[in-house]
Amino acid sequence: MKELRIIGVPSDLGQGRRGVDMGPSAIRYAGLSAALEGLGYTVQDLGNINVPTPEMKEQNQNTKLRYLHEVTEVSKNLCNIVSTVVTEGHIPIILGGDHSIAIGSLAGMAQSSTNYGVIWFDAHGDMNTAETTPSGNIHGMPLAVSLGYGHEDLLAIGGLKQKVKPENVVMVGIRSIDEDEAKLIHETGIRCYTMAEIDRRGMAKVMTEAIEIATNGTDGIHLSLDLDALDPMFAPGVGTPVYGGVTYREGHLAMEMLASSDALVSVDVVEVNPILDERNRTAMMAVELVESLFGKTVL
Template sequence: MQKNMSIIGVPMDLGQNRRGVDMGPSAIRYAGVTERLENLKYNINDLGDVPVSRPDEKDHVQDGNLRNLQQVSDSNRQLAEWVDEQIGKDRFPLVLGGDHSIAIGSLAGIAKHYDNLGVIWYDAHGDLNSGETSPSGNIHGMPLAVNLGIGHERLANILDYTPKIKPENIVIVGARSLDPGEKELIREKGITVYSMHEIDRLGMSRVMAETIDYLKEQTDGVHLSLDLDGLDPEEAPGVGTPVIGGLSYRESHLAMEMLSEADILTSAEFVEVNPILDDKNKTATMAVGLIGSLFGEKLK
């Protein structure tokens, strides 16, 4: 992987309705992410945080079923510009969230540099809703659909192009909570999904080997979007939308270690750490441990 790395924080909690996830970037920094990466000989430039404006109470729901649309789209556009600039400088972008709506901006800034960007979506959820299918109107449940060109134009057209990614270049890992509209879209687009059922049956080693082989064949770059709620809430309690029956910390370390060995990643983001719901910063510390494994940390 590229040894020159830029860290970008996005203190976003407007893609959903639980406060606290805006403190995720600070919690991950506090848990020592910069020091961990510098010990692995990465040249780190922490750019600080993308500004996120607060809505007035009357502005919380805009354009029907989309919560905080203006603020989410504005911050994601700025994030996309920051990410685009860092890739242009040949630096690996590591984005820290914030809720998962920030993947709208990160992928907008990344995908313009690739013809066939692959995406590993490590998450309990598919995040494939739109305003028409979402039960909540929370944009953090929509970023993967938005990047496929499905959703409000203010989100889908960030940096003035759409779609950002192709459905055949997506692999979802760890899914166990999908809405009816998401299931229908997965079937319609033929998106590859390894649910917890497949992971339990096949094992994480085979799932990641198949994922890596699949994306290696057809992509010219791979982005990892890791939502900490992909892990079981017993191990990662500091997330806004926990779903029981998730991935273990050890399984997740194995996944990160295999991605490190494969050396296919060109960008990454870690999202949905909510320190208010956490236990002594356990989930942020876990995120930093996974980041260490992803970027080459070994026991021997």
């Protein structure tokens, strides 16, 4: 059984609503380490990466990439830490923070292999670029960056322009896509399972196919788990909630199927916002999902 390493990235630089920087603390407070140790894992918490707060920096309002320099530096730091953890033979669990942290996570994974699959479990596509973003928030860009589309500073992290191959990338739970994002999704050919398709076909069939795509000739799966993939009924404290999402049981089924695949190599858990939460419900939901992801079952 591989050892687990927890890495906190308390960043809200990539999004416009404050509060997700407290996500790592909320998830820890909800008992993540104890829950994983209860499943038999050896867990080491590496603490938090140093992240500047927006108040510490003067933002350039003329750019479509808000806090580009700061996000780039945080991503470089995370890339190095994730690369070290994977090289040592451990599984990194990266706690956000906003979803821009996935730029560093995937860059770090690419240091050991450019041949792994990605399941992007999210309400949003995160496929914008500086040319298409309506907000300038980099948390709407990490998947595009990881596929090789975006600003050169972000693409250069880790030394490889394309961190993942589009044929091994799967999006699950999508229900909020900008028009230009949709064009890029079609252009890249990545498989996108919207909530409408999950409704029609069921989560079990969707995840069976998603795992097949993400493991087809790859070295394993990186899961990028945005809690806003869940319906706000189950996860109210998220950075950008969208109604009509994944249910409690659908979420657990997806994680249970990933656990059964024995293909998981790393995971991001992002966009938990305690300010918007109800008695830490969303962080507790995150811990429960991670438990299922690492093998917890009823019997």
